[in-house]
Amino acid sequence: MGTLRDAMGYPVLRAGIILLVLALLISIAGLYRVDKSYSSSGTLGEGMHYLGDDKFENEYLYHNRTLTLSSTNATISLLQGSEMYNYTLVNDSVTLHPEMRPAIYVFNGEVNYTYDARAIDYPYAVYSIGAFVIMLAGIALSFIGYTQFLKDVKGGKK
Structure with a gap:
């Protein structure tokens, strides 16, 4: 044998x-995985604003997004696909966790925002x-x- x-x-x-x-x-x-992140902040005036980076949003997987909006007096809408969420911020702030790249329409006033997105990349x-x-x-x-x-x-x- x-x-x-x-x-x-x-x-x-x-x-x-x-x-x-x-x-x-x-x-x-x-x-092997690598954690990636993207962050931006600033002030939004009246009109439509798209936050985030196209390349980052399309290139990586499993996004974890955090959007913080604050204002002394503003009315805004957050667009997520076919859904719209309306917020009125009067000396207030709101923290959101959007499922996709956020689009914000500011009706009046100015809005301060902080947008953080984290994702996972598998380079190999x-x-x-x-x-x-x-x-x-x-x-x-x-x-x-x-x-x-x-x-x-x-x-x-x-």
Whole structure:
């Protein structure tokens, strides 16, 4: 009966297992995450204002947004997709957690705002496609090497 040591003597099987380990390491590297953040603040006058950065909002995943609005006397609307939320701020402030990039329409007055967005980036995730291809090649080579080993064991060579 053949042992694992005998099986690892087959170069095709050994190459397949090496490719499988390599694919595993590359896929683990794809799980590396980096926290990204964007922040802006200022004063908004009357009219429509889009907060945030298009590139940041579209490039990263799983946003966590915080919008703080304050004013001495202002009426505003926060647009979120097809929904509109109206606020009247008189010496008051409100902290919101919008689900998407905020659009604010200021009807009258001036509004001070602070917008913070945090997101997650997986910079090495694209390499998981290569890891998948390497995994398929590793499985094929391992299967071929293992069948060669079994033939030799059955034939009495090992």
